[in-house]
Amino acid sequence: MKVNGTSTRPIWLDDDGWGVNIIDQTKLPHAYEIVRMENLADACHAIFDMLVRGAPLIGATAAYGMALALKKDASDAGFDQAYSELYATRPTAVNLRWALDEMRAQIFPLAEGERIGAAYKLAAQICEDDVAQNSSIGDHGLKIIQEIWEKKGKTGVVNILTHCNAGWLATVDWGTATAPIYKAHDSGIPVHVWVDETRPRNQGASLTAWELGNHGVDHTLIVDNAGGHLMQHGEVDLCIVGTDRTTASGDVCNKIGTYLKALAAHDNDVPFYVGLPSPTIDWTVDDGVKEIPIEERDATEVTEMTGRLKDGTVATVTITPESCTAGNYAFDVTPRKYITGLITERGVAKASKEGLAVLFPDKV
Numbered sequence: 001m002k003v004n005g006t007s008t009r010p011i012w013l014d015d016d017g018w019g020v021n022i023i024d025q026t027k028l029p030h031a032y033e034i035v036r037m038e039n040l041a042d043a044c045h046a047i048f049d050m051l052v053r054g055a056p057l058i059g060a061t062a063a064y065g066m067a068l069a070l071k072k073d074a075s076d077a078g079f080d081q082a083y084s085e086l087y088a089t090r091p092t093a094v095n096l097r098w099a100l101d102e103m104r105a106q107i108f109p110l111a112e113g114e115r116i117g118a119a120y121k122l123a124a125q126i127c128e129d130d131v132a133q134n135s136s137i138g139d140h141g142l143k144i145i146q147e148i149w150e151k152k153g154k155t156g157v158v159n160i161l162t163h164c165n166a167g168w169l170a171t172v173d174w175g176t177a178t179a180p181i182y183k184a185h186d187s188g189i190p191v192h193v194w195v196d197e198t199r200p201r202n203q204g205a206s207l208t209a210w211e212l213g214n215h216g217v218d219h220t221l222i223v224d225n226a227g228g229h230l231m232q233h234g235e236v237d238l239c240i241v242g243t244d245r246t247t248a249s250g251d252v253c254n255k256i257g258t259y260l261k262a263l264a265a266h267d268n269d270v271p272f273y274v275g276l277p278s279p280t281i282d283w284t285v286d287d288g289v290k291e292i293p294i295e296e297r298d299a300t301e302v303t304e305m306t307g308r309l310k311d312g313t314v315a316t317v318t319i320t321p322e323s324c325t326a327g328n329y330a331f332d333v334t335p336r337k338y339i340t341g342l343i344t345e346r347g348v349a350k351a352s353k354e355g356l357a358v359l360f361p362d363k364v
């Protein structure tokens with residue numbers, strides 16, 4: 001998408017053909033800083049400390065992380081070491097495992113001398129495939145928004161609630177939840193987005209608001225607990241969120257708080273959709289609550305807040321008593337029964353094994 005009128009992605013190969021640049025998302029929206037990754041440690045740091053985040057972008061970063069690792073050591077041992085270190089960075093987004101398994105399937109069988117070039121090529125392909133998948137999700141999601149717009153008699157606006165950041169910053173481009181929003185906006189449908197701030201790391205306040213503002217999409221930041229109230233008062237026409245791992249049966253793992261939003265949507269008959277590129281489907285699990293590992297992150301993400309002071313400097317403050325302990329569960333699982341539809345690159349699927357099998361017969 002565009003930043004100050006320039007087409008931009010959150011990850012790209014540097015001009016020298018081997019370094020990999022990323023937008024440091026921990027600095028947004030107060031600063032726009034580019035970080036160059038040059039080795040395996042840089043890539044692991046970028047994923048673990050969330051300079052890059054979002055399932056598809058984590059996968060893309062892991063793929064380039066493997067290429068950077070092989071540049072230093074293309075041996076079998078080097079490959080295995082890189083696989084395990086990247087795999088260990090974050091446990092929930094399945095795209096990480098998916099990308100590393102793609103690398104193992106396509107790069108490991110090659111002779112050492114062929115691995116580096118092939119790994120960079122595959123990483124680039126994973127990025128381009130993600131862009132195409134998300135654009136297609138946007139096209140399928142646009143039809144949903146269009147139908148709602150027509151049901152409203154093409155008056156007023158289409159009010160969409162989203163949680164966390166499943167935008168272009170969470171992918172290589174377009175985003176998954178935001179792709180339909182961008183396409184609706186660009187097609188002239190008046191949309192307004194309720195942006196959940198998304199505690200504790202505030203991806204909505206810091207990233208989604210920044211993205212939508214850059215694209216001129218009307219939006220209002222709300223606290224995470226306001227969504228139910230807005231739905232009760234008819235202020236939300238639909239919810240669209242992203243996912244970090246969706247099971248073969250349609251259970252959706254996403255940022256903490258998504259489940260509660262889905263409950264409120266169900267109680268108020270508000271359609272609840274998920275933008276779902278197929279690499280985010282984990283075909284090996286069915287019961288999301290029982291089988292998806294939920295990342296627990298450092299408590300300081302809950303007890304501290306970072307922001308811009310009136311003099312423009314950025315500072316971090318503690319918002320709790322010194323001795324306060326905190327739980328920091330990064331994701332939750334929304335059972336399929338609360339999901340209206342899964343917007344994939346192949347079309348909109350019912351959130352069920354059968355629904356996914358219709359669109360992905362080659363996967364089941």
Ligand SMILES: CSC[C@H]1O[C@H](OP(=O)(O)O)[C@H](O)[C@@H]1O
Nearest residue numbers: 053054055164166170242254255
């Ligand atoms: C398109 S995947 C976006 C997904 O990833 C976010 O988690 P995190 O920021 O911790 O990587 C969140 O769950 C988003 O919905």
